[in-house]
Amino acid sequence: MINKLTIIGLGLMGGSLAKALKAQGAVVEVVGTGRRTESLDRGLQLGVIDSYTLDMAEAVAGADVVVIATPTLIAEKVMAELAPLMTPNMVVTDVASVKGNIQRAAEQIFGQVPPNFVLGHPIAGSEQSGVEASAVDLFLDHRVILTPLANTSDSALSLIKAMWEACGAEVVCMDVAEHDAVLAATSHLPHVLAYTLVDALAQNGAAADIFKFAAGGFRDFTRIASSDPTMWHDIALANRDAILQGIDAFSSHLDLVRKAIADGDGDTIFASFDRAKHARDEHFLGQYLTREKKPPSS
Ligand SMILES: NC(=O)C1=CN([C@@H]2O[C@H](COP(=O)(O)OP(=O)(O)OC[C@H]3O[C@@H](n4cnc5c(N)ncnc54)[C@H](O)[C@@H]3O)[C@@H](O)[C@H]2O)C=CC1
Numbered sequence: 001m002i003n004k005l006t007i008i009g010l011g012l013m014g015g016s017l018a019k020a021l022k023a024q025g026a027v028v029e030v031v032g033t034g035r036r037t038e039s040l041d042r043g044l045q046l047g048v049i050d051s052y053t054l055d056m057a058e059a060v061a062g063a064d065v066v067v068i069a070t071p072t073l074i075a076e077k078v079m080a081e082l083a084p085l086m087t088p089n090m091v092v093t094d095v096a097s098v099k100g101n102i103q104r105a106a107e108q109i110f111g112q113v114p115p116n117f118v119l120g121h122p123i124a125g126s127e128q129s130g131v132e133a134s135a136v137d138l139f140l141d142h143r144v145i146l147t148p149l150a151n152t153s154d155s156a157l158s159l160i161k162a163m164w165e166a167c168g169a170e171v172v173c174m175d176v177a178e179h180d181a182v183l184a185a186t187s188h189l190p191h192v193l194a195y196t197l198v199d200a201l202a203q204n205g206a207a208a209d210i211f212k213f214a215a216g217g218f219r220d221f222t223r224i225a226s227s228d229p230t231m232w233h234d235i236a237l238a239n240r241d242a243i244l245q246g247i248d249a250f251s252s253h254l255d256l257v258r259k260a261i262a263d264g265d266g267d268t269i270f271a272s273f274d275r276a277k278h279a280r281d282e283h284f285l286g287q288y289l290t291r292e293k294k295p296p297s298s
């Protein structure tokens with residue numbers, strides 16, 4: 001049970017966490033803080049938080065857990081503001097999508113990441129943002145990755161693990177660099193591709209027709225291009241090296257498919273598409289299709 005939870009940056013993630021913990025009776029009091037009153041007022045009206053203050057010192061005083069839930073690059077600045085206010089009894093965590101930059105920023109600010117600072121990332125969300133989009137079940141049956149360091153306190157880690165488990169999430173621990181590489185491939189690269197595809201098409205003179213005649217596949221593929229550009233701008237800059245590696249590996253693969261299309265090399269095209277279908281079906285549909293891997297016509 002958390003007595004006082006303070007959320008810095010009350011949006012989709014912070015709001016959903018507060019709703020889930022309240023629904024489970026896992027928190028007594030939730031206090032919000034931020035730069036502007038708009039989302040905090042709305043959070044108060046919706047019953048997501050019990051009170052708010054723009055004064056961070058007041059917001060975190062006596063808190064058992066402080067969650068930094070702002071956009072990724074802002075989280076670095078928030079940490080600097082929070083540093084002089086941290087006490088040994090307080091556990092601080094974050095929800096940012098990249099962990100390496102948070103670790104480096106904490107090391108610059110504190111010398112080393114404090115034992116009572118547990119870096120975290122819920123792998124759940126949507127293309128929507130803001131406290132109005134927050135949902136009590138956002139984390140239910142989703143994973144939360146924590147990236148504890150050698151000096152992270154066991155009790156702080158247990159508290160944050162229990163907090164996410166109370167929301168119905170499965171907690172897994174991972175190394176910071178591994179987290180950033182995995183998320184670059186599975187989340188950051190797809191967002192870069194979706195944004196870039198829509199942007200490239202939207203700049204085409206015939207954009208209106210392209211969107212008008214787009215089928216469901218286009219909508220599925222590009223849903224995430226409706227995500228908040230500020231959030232993804234921050235992620236692109238914060239996870240630069242891993243995202244660049246992902247773009248380069250993807251570009252080489254796209255070049256192979258491009259060449260196969262240009263050469264009329266149906267076997268290569270089919271083999272690539274078939275491998276992709278098997279990989280995706282096996283993972284998401286739990287099916288392994290055993291049909292022969294060759295073009296239907298050959
Ligand atoms: N949206 C998603 O699907 C997911 C987001 N994340 C990460 O969670 C973090 C928050 O994302 P969301 O909740 O989606 O964003 P959001 O935009 O819904 O909420 C962010 C909140 O931070 C506030 N804020 C901005 N600047 C601030 C400052 N200087 N001081 C205090 N508050 C400030 C905003 O007013 C807003 O209320 C980001 O780091 C994001 O990468 C992680 C997993 C999923």
Ligand SMILES: O=C(O)C(=O)Cc1ccc(O)cc1
Nearest residue numbers: 097122123124125126127224
């Ligand atoms: O909208 C979607 O499908 C997402 O991919 C949500 C998401 C966005 C950012 C994260 O760091 C984790 C999950």
